[in-house]
Amino acid sequence: MQIQMVDVLGQYRKIQEEVDREVLKVITSGQFINGPWVQSFKANLAEYLGVKYVIPCGNGTDALQVALMALDLKPGDEVITAAFTFVATAEVIALLGLKPVFVDIDPATYTLDPAKIEAAITPRTRCIIPVHLYGLTADMEAINNIAKKHNLFVVEDAAQSIGSDYTFSDGRKGKSGTLGDIGTTSFYPSKNLGAYGDGGAIFTNDDVLGAKLLEICNHGSKVRYYHSSIGVNSRLDSMQAAVLDIKLRHLNEYNKVRNAAAAGYNARFAGVKGLITPHIPANATHVFHQYTVRILEGRAKRDAMQKALQERGIPSMIYYPVPLHLQEAYLSDACKEGDLPLTEELTGQVISLPMHSELDEAQIDYIANHFLECYNQ
Ligand SMILES: *Cc1c(COP(=O)(O)O)cnc(C)c1O
Numbered sequence: 615m616q617i618q619m620v621d622v623l624g625q626y627r628k629i630q631e632e633v634d635r636e637v638l639k640v641i642t643s644g645q646f647i648n649g650p651w652v653q654s655f656k657a658n659l660a661e662y663l664g665v666k667y668v669i670p671c672g673n674g675t676d677a678l679q680v681a682l683m684a685l686d687l688k689p690g691d692e693v694i695t696a697a698f699t700f701v702a703t704a705e706v707i708a709l710l711g712l713k714p715v716f717v718d719i720d721p722a723t724y725t726l727d728p729a730k731i732e733a734a735i736t737p738r739t740r741c742i743i744p745v746h747l748y749g750l751t752a753d754m755e756a757i758n759n760i761a762k763k764h765n766l767f768v769v770e771d772a773a774q775s776i777g778s779d780y781t782f783s784d785g786r787k788g789k790s791g792t793l794g795d796i797g798t799t800s801f802y803p804s805k806n807l808g809a810y811g812d813g814g815a816i817f818t819n820d821d822v823l824g825a826k827l828l829e830i831c832n833h834g835s836k837v838r839y840y841h842s843s844i845g846v847n848s849r850l851d852s853m854q855a856a857v858l859d860i861k862l863r864h865l866n867e868y869n870k871v872r873n874a875a876a877a878g879y880n881a882r883f884a885g886v887k888g889l890i891t892p893h894i895p896a897n898a899t900h901v902f903h904q905y906t907v908r909i910l911e912g913r914a915k916r917d918a919m920q921k922a923l924q925e926r927g928i929p930s931m932i933y934y935p936v937p938l939h940l941q942e943a944y945l946s947d948a949c950k951e952g953d954l955p956l957t958e959e960l961t962g963q964v965i966s967l968p969m970h971s972e973l974d975e976a977q978i979d980y981i982a983n984h985f986l987e988c989y990n991q
Contacts, residue, residue: 615927615976615977615980616927617927617928617929617968617977617980617981618929618968618970619929619930619931619968619969619970620803620804620968620969620970621970621971621972621973622803622804622808622810622970624970624972625868625970625971625972626810629860629861629864632860633856633857633860636651636856636857636859636860637853637856637857639856640852640853640856641853643852645852646851646852646853647849647851647852648849648852649852649855650852651852651853651855651856651859652670652850652851652852652855654855654859655670655850655855655856655858655859655862656668656669656670656855658859658862659815659858659862662789662862662865663789663791663792663817664788664789664792665789665791665792665797665817665818665819666818666819666820666821666824667816667817667818667819667820667823667824667827667828668815668816668817669815669816669817669818669824669827669828669831670813670814670815670849670850670855671813671814671815671816671831671848671849671850672812672813672814672847672848672849672850673800673801673802673812673813673814673848674702674771674773674798674799674800674801674802674805674814675702675705675706675800675814676814676831676846676848677773677798677799677800677814677815677816677848678702678703678706678743678769678771678798679706679709679710679846680816680827680830680831680846680848681769681796681798681816681827682706682707682710682712682741682769683710683830683845683846684796684823684826684827684830685740685741685767685769685795685796687710687712687740687741689710689711689712690711690712690713690738691712691713691738691739691740691741692712692713692714692715692736692738692739692740693707693712693713693714693715693739693740693741693742693743694715694716694717694726694731694734694735694739694741694742694743694766695707695714695715695716695717695726695742695743695744695745695771696716696717696719696725696726696743696744696745696747696938696957697716697718697937697938697939697940697949697954697957698719698724698745698747698934698937698938698954698957698960698961699745699747699771699934699938700773700933700934701938701941702771702773703743703745703771703938704716704938704944707743708943708944712740713738714938714944715734715736715739715948715949716937716938716939716949716953716954716957717730717731717734717954718730718954718955718956718957719747719954719956719957719960720753721956722893722895723747723750723752723753723893723895724747724748724750724906724960725744725745725746725747725750725751725752725753726742726744726745726752726753726757727956728753728756728757728760731757731760732760732764735760735764735766739764739766740766740767741766741767741768741769742757742760742761742766742767742768742769743768743769743770743771744757744768744770744771744794745771745773745774746770746771746772746773746774746775746778746790746791747774748774748892748900748902748903748904748905748906748933748966749774749775749778749806749872749900749901749902749903749904750775750778750892750894750895750898750900750901751772751775751778751779751780751790751793751898752770753895754768754770754780754782754793754794755782755783755897757794758793758794761794767794767795767796768793768794768795768796769794769795769796769797769798770790770791770793770794770796770797770798771798772790772791772797772798772799772817773798773799773800773802773805773814774805774806774901774903774904775790775791775799775806775901775903776789776790776791776799776805776806776807776865776901777789777790777806777807777865777866777869777901778790778898778899778900778901779898779899780793780897780898780899781897781898782897783897790901791817792817792819795818795820795823796816796817796818796820796823796827797816797817797818798814798815798816798817799814799815799817800813800814801813801814801815801850801854801858805903806865806868806869806872806901806903807858807861807862807865807868808861809850809854809857809858810853810854810857811851811853811854812854813850813854813855813858814848814850815850816831826843829842829843829845830843830845830846831845831846831847831848831849832845832847833845833846833847864971867971868971869901869902871971871972871973872901872902872903872905872969872970872971872973873899873900873901873902875902875905875969875973875978876892876900876902876905876969878975878978878979878982879891879905879907879967879978879981879982880892882978882979882982882983882986883907883982883985883986886986886989888909888910888911889907889908889909889910889989890907890908890910891907892905892906892907902969903969904931904933904966904969905966905967905968905969906933906964906965906966906967907964907965907967908960908963908964909963909964909965909989910963911963912962912963913962913963916932916962916963916964916965919965919985919988919989920932920965922988922991923984923985923988926984926988928967928968928981928984928985929968930965930966930967930968931965931966932961932964932965932966933964933966934961935961936961937954937957937958937961939953939954939957940958967981967985968981
């Protein structure tokens, strides 16, 4: 059986006619930048998310950078985030002359642990960036409460969690990425809503921030050739918007297949000693950007598992093998080895199995059986 980590072509084949027709329309229109496809996608995504402003941009990293730029932070200001994430989250903080302050994660959800945030707050702290890792929205209620108490901004890194629902204790519901001051996402091809190239978007319900984010993405300009601030050039092009607008209509169905696949893995891994399957809190839905298990035995066993699976033709990935505070570029006396015990432990235990919208039960069975055979060796 042929197994892929992600299957972008299998997904494409099912919508090929529509995508081909629309992409050809973009080409023959000549409106490659900011055409009607961008406006349509922007409006449809805003409606899907229930958010006032959607600002499309070049990629998920730009989205994070522009979000931070809109907050008017000063060099040396501190931004609290997780070290158990893709580098982009901390990269944009450092790039803007701000200081990333890493906080450990929650043992059940692998997202920022609210109980550990307050101890990391100093007079220079301005912002918290929770990362909704693997497709699960972080504990936004607790994070928003801490932010409110200390007058901090919250920027959600929702690159992996588009479509995830979150319910606050007062019953208020919202989509991942629309729960803080600003949310960001990525349309990198392998993401849950993936383009056929690069793309990203920024979300906010705040009128002032909405205008600022748009201005920054457009060279700091509100009126063409007049520049009121220093911005960047970050755009979603018409072809990507055309593809994304079609795929957005299938996003719930894609996330449903991902959930079914995850449930299939869970059922087969239930009760296996030393193997921890993903936890879903009662107030959030998971969109399984990744299906990631923890092998408690640790790095040697985990690495051996990956090798054994590979020999059987089953791909797997380690998200992420090195925590950000131990990456050469981000080494600092403020956060050393041993300071984030759970993050460090997890980097040696996690392994992500094939997860995408085209997985069927037979494939899940096949992968899970091989996984268990390797695990029990
Ligand atoms: C993918 C990803 C990004 C960056 O998105 P790009 O579009 O690749 O720039 C940022 N944060 C997280 C958590 C991601 O998974």
